[in-house]
Amino acid sequence: MSFPDATPAEIEQTAQRAWEAFVVYRKTSWKQRAGLLSQIAEALRARETELIALAMSETHLPEARLKNEFARTLFQLQQYGHALETGIWGSFSIDTAVPDPVSPQADVRKTYVPLGPVAVFGASNFPFAFSTAGGDTASALAAGCTVIVKAHPAHPHTSEMVAALIQQAVRQCNLPDAIFQHIHGASPTVSEMLVKHPCIKAVGFTGSYAAGKALFDIARQRKEPIPVFAEMGSVNPVFLLPEKLSRDTATVADMLAGSITLSAGQFCTKPGLIFGIQSEALERFTTLLTEKLKHTQAQDMLHEGIAHAFREKVQLARHQQQIRELIPFSSSTHPLEAKPVLSITSASAFMANAVLHEEIFGPYALIIGCKNFEEMLEVAGQLEGQLTCTLMATEQDLQKHAALLDVLILKCGRMIFNGVPTGVRVCMAMHHGGPFPATTDSRFTSVGADAIKRFVRPICFQNFPDAFLPPELQNENPLLIGRIINQRLSSSKIV
Amino acid sequence: MSFPDATPAEIEQTAQRAWEAFVVYRKTSWKQRAGLLSQIAEALRARETELIALAMSETHLPEARLKNEFARTLFQLQQYGHALETGIWGSFSIDTAVPDPVSPQADVRKTYVPLGPVAVFGASNFPFAFSTAGGDTASALAAGCTVIVKAHPAHPHTSEMVAALIQQAVRQCNLPDAIFQHIHGASPTVSEMLVKHPCIKAVGFTGSYAAGKALFDIARQRKEPIPVFAEMGSVNPVFLLPEKLSRDTATVADMLAGSITLSAGQFCTKPGLIFGIQSEALERFTTLLTEKLKHTQAQDMLHEGIAHAFREKVQLARHQQQIRELIPFSSSTHPLEAKPVLSITSASAFMANAVLHEEIFGPYALIIGCKNFEEMLEVAGQLEGQLTCTLMATEQDLQKHAALLDVLILKCGRMIFNGVPTGVRVCMAMHHGGPFPATTDSRFTSVGADAIKRFVRPICFQNFPDAFLPPELQNENPLLIGRIINQRLSSSKIV
Numbered sequence: 001m002s003f004p005d006a007t008p009a010e011i012e013q014t015a016q017r018a019w020e021a022f023v024v025y026r027k028t029s030w031k032q033r034a035g036l037l038s039q040i041a042e043a044l045r046a047r048e049t050e051l052i053a054l055a056m057s058e059t060h061l062p063e064a065r066l067k068n069e070f071a072r073t074l075f076q077l078q079q080y081g082h083a084l085e086t087g088i089w090g091s092f093s094i095d096t097a098v099p100d101p102v103s104p105q106a107d108v109r110k111t112y113v114p115l116g117p118v119a120v121f122g123a124s125n126f127p128f129a130f131s132t133a134g135g136d137t138a139s140a141l142a143a144g145c146t147v148i149v150k151a152h153p154a155h156p157h158t159s160e161m162v163a164a165l166i167q168q169a170v171r172q173c174n175l176p177d178a179i180f181q182h183i184h185g186a187s188p189t190v191s192e193m194l195v196k197h198p199c200i201k202a203v204g205f206t207g208s209y210a211a212g213k214a215l216f217d218i219a220r221q222r223k224e225p226i227p228v229f230a231e232m233g234s235v236n237p238v239f240l241l242p243e244k245l246s247r248d249t250a251t252v253a254d255m256l257a258g259s260i261t262l263s264a265g266q267f268c269t270k271p272g273l274i275f276g277i278q279s280e281a282l283e284r285f286t287t288l289l290t291e292k293l294k295h296t297q298a299q300d301m302l303h304e305g306i307a308h309a310f311r312e313k314v315q316l317a318r319h320q321q322q323i324r325e326l327i328p329f330s331s332s333t334h335p336l337e338a339k340p341v342l343s344i345t346s347a348s349a350f351m352a353n354a355v356l357h358e359e360i361f362g363p364y365a366l367i368i369g370c371k372n373f374e375e376m377l378e379v380a381g382q383l384e385g386q387l388t389c390t391l392m393a394t395e396q397d398l399q400k401h402a403a404l405l406d407v408l409i410l411k412c413g414r415m416i417f418n419g420v421p422t423g424v425r426v427c428m429a430m431h432h433g434g435p436f437p438a439t440t441d442s443r444f445t446s447v448g449a450d451a452i453k454r455f456v457r458p459i460c461f462q463n464f465p466d467a468f469l470p471p472e473l474q475n476e477n478p479l480l481i482g483r484i485i486n487q488r489l490s491s492s493k494i495v
Numbered sequence: 496m497s498f499p500d501a502t503p504a505e506i507e508q509t510a511q512r513a514w515e516a517f518v519v520y521r522k523t524s525w526k527q528r529a530g531l532l533s534q535i536a537e538a539l540r541a542r543e544t545e546l547i548a549l550a551m552s553e554t555h556l557p558e559a560r561l562k563n564e565f566a567r568t569l570f571q572l573q574q575y576g577h578a579l580e581t582g583i584w585g586s587f588s589i590d591t592a593v594p595d596p597v598s599p600q601a602d603v604r605k606t607y608v609p610l611g612p613v614a615v616f617g618a619s620n621f622p623f624a625f626s627t628a629g630g631d632t633a634s635a636l637a638a639g640c641t642v643i644v645k646a647h648p649a650h651p652h653t654s655e656m657v658a659a660l661i662q663q664a665v666r667q668c669n670l671p672d673a674i675f676q677h678i679h680g681a682s683p684t685v686s687e688m689l690v691k692h693p694c695i696k697a698v699g700f701t702g703s704y705a706a707g708k709a710l711f712d713i714a715r716q717r718k719e720p721i722p723v724f725a726e727m728g729s730v731n732p733v734f735l736l737p738e739k740l741s742r743d744t745a746t747v748a749d750m751l752a753g754s755i756t757l758s759a760g761q762f763c764t765k766p767g768l769i770f771g772i773q774s775e776a777l778e779r780f781t782t783l784l785t786e787k788l789k790h791t792q793a794q795d796m797l798h799e800g801i802a803h804a805f806r807e808k809v810q811l812a813r814h815q816q817q818i819r820e821l822i823p824f825s826s827s828t829h830p831l832e833a834k835p836v837l838s839i840t841s842a843s844a845f846m847a848n849a850v851l852h853e854e855i856f857g858p859y860a861l862i863i864g865c866k867n868f869e870e871m872l873e874v875a876g877q878l879e880g881q882l883t884c885t886l887m888a889t890e891q892d893l894q895k896h897a898a899l900l901d902v903l904i905l906k907c908g909r910m911i912f913n914g915v916p917t918g919v920r921v922c923m924a925m926h927h928g929g930p931f932p933a934t935t936d937s938r939f940t941s942v943g944a945d946a947i948k949r950f951v952r953p954i955c956f957q958n959f960p961d962a963f964l965p966p967e968l969q970n971e972n973p974l975l976i977g978r979i980i981n982q983r984l985s986s987s988k989i990v
Contacts, residue, residue, distance in 0.1 A: 088979060414955045415956050419601060423601075425603055441722075457938045458928070459926060460925060460926040463913060491984070
């Protein structure tokens, strides 16, 4: 059974209903919204076994991996609800009136208003955590926005089942049905019509640069441009600094081998580029990483399209000048299967060739040997925007090569010290984002409760009677939250 | 003496220098930046008399108005510096490591990194507070960005003198000269080249819709799209609710007359549309407002271009169907002079005619009579995005007409109760922004210390050694700021 694409009439109706539901839903309390998120988590939890089995059959991801992702999805729903209820998700400011006879100042109080219906486009590689009930849906619902998810065509049945469970939770909370709607659309015209619809006020997307940039361009050309939060992947450069590399060669090689091949390298945070300074230690590291990757088993990729793209991109890369293959591509009789591929090149060849800067989605990495630290610094300066940059370094290394940290800070959303970029902790302090082309809006994260801020805008109330203010701004501080009152953080009431 | 437009070579050099200075300036401490803002304020204050005289000659604004604006400009510089030093301007999160044996969690800490060089385009109507040393410059410098101001061609000499004083302050602080640069350009190609330059990473603009939207379109078509914060004006609708109107008819008419004609109506927050329900009270109000405006003296507008545009737009409006002129346009022998113009129409005529929804910059307002509250609600629902909406109401009115507040909240950035939209308090809780087309990015304010957030993006550090973290994230909390530690607001150190 397959699902037909939504027709123009269905898209029109879906968008209209999303707006009508929004007008009601935006007025719910934070507590009610947290309750809905919690109810969605419960509805999903009750059907975990079937959901995992369905996702396994559609995505070919292993059970353990999907179980982790499923747990993370429930955790996100709960955590964003908690951030909402405690008020920690936002910043609420109050400047009380100054009854100065010469220059009296008004009472001004600032909170947020949700943007409106949000169109969510899930990821092929995260059927749960970045799809139908994933981070975008959770944060948009937390913000008070209604949601239309376009199912990812790589896992439509999983998406359909998750959607039905969300809708069941919505009903159990006695909220309007159209708070959450679900459509299918293998054709890009469905996405285009949805993003162009005047009732849609924001877009959440996780996927390729080509698809994300296309949505961004459509949204910006509307009569009323709308924000697009597209997370479009990254090559996640890793920099091996000399003392660390010679001291912990094997550990570093092991960590990176694991990260490169995790889920067949199908993470937007997979480390794709590894920079080192030519040395005996880098040679040892190269040998160890090659050995480690050679002995990693072949894994199934998500679908034939992705496996095909991996082959194509790897073939393109190997035919570039001054590339030496350490582990060449090995074909398999199984069309989904991929084995790790590793190559090495020089910094000068890398700098001269834009093809080598591109993300290859799958178990692939490229080692780049730099003549010296100055060349490493130069190549770092040429990198495009990234989700993450990783430093493998001792503290001594950091001290000595501080200029590298200075350059990388301008390139990424997350700086990692002696770790791997895969494994994104879901927490308040997480920033999963980064300068273009990693995302279309570097000022917002798609992981952690700050993701809620993507779907609201500030509004302030001037001289309003207390009873007509939203609770977060009332004198009594009924929600018991922290607020900025006359330029000072405070959890007190105003007397 | 006039100033020649910057040449392409000069723009290139200016942008390159801005980037080079940025790499140094972004590493300054919050205290240093606050020091610079304070030094700029001092440098300006020392030359107040000359600056006011120069601005008077270029803008034809009265002395008292310019003195107020000048004081506000100094206040902004001081206030943003204070917000920076106390850390109240941002949100800093720390999630400490969880050494769980099964699922260990990394230490993650989030702060901001400035975006890069910012191009600032000042406003004709605010030679100080929204121009060369205005809110955009102050907040970009606070954020750690370098600034290139393109002088407004309506007050180039004032801009030149302010720029020289800023540069003097930069030198006194021993900071690189190119932290602040100033160019001239009457031609739009100067603006275009500047916004297209790869070294420019954000744009601040205050002015017309046409010019702001043009910059927005250029910025999004770049290879690397950049954010544009354009504040493009607004018609600032005012809603007169029945009880308030009949109780305080004269007071409301007086307040609005003052606000419509303040500085010859040349404020982006001027109330341009006044909605009431057809009634004896609305007739009395109309008579009183007409009388009051008739007796308001003619004022000089900023320059001939603006005075001409005012005449043209007023002529266009009067020729629309079902418009009745209460105070027709009266021509003057003085080409800069403008007298208040007032018209009235019906809600149905207003809804049928997009021309009437447009901002007319100058001392003009349109009263719109609604048949009943339902029609008022309908017309409110059709308004475009606004900087402000104002309710003239008793609490009883608010209670009874809650549906109107519900609609207006979705239309604007600031809701005013029984006040006028002109006079924007510079404070933390201010939101001077609003949905498109009022601005190109409704999520940010251009007034108040939150304006600093426009020019930074978040970055997080994972498992970094404490000594290599920026001070706002270090365990000791050396800046003594409030932070979100493990989901709770805290001013403590981490032990």
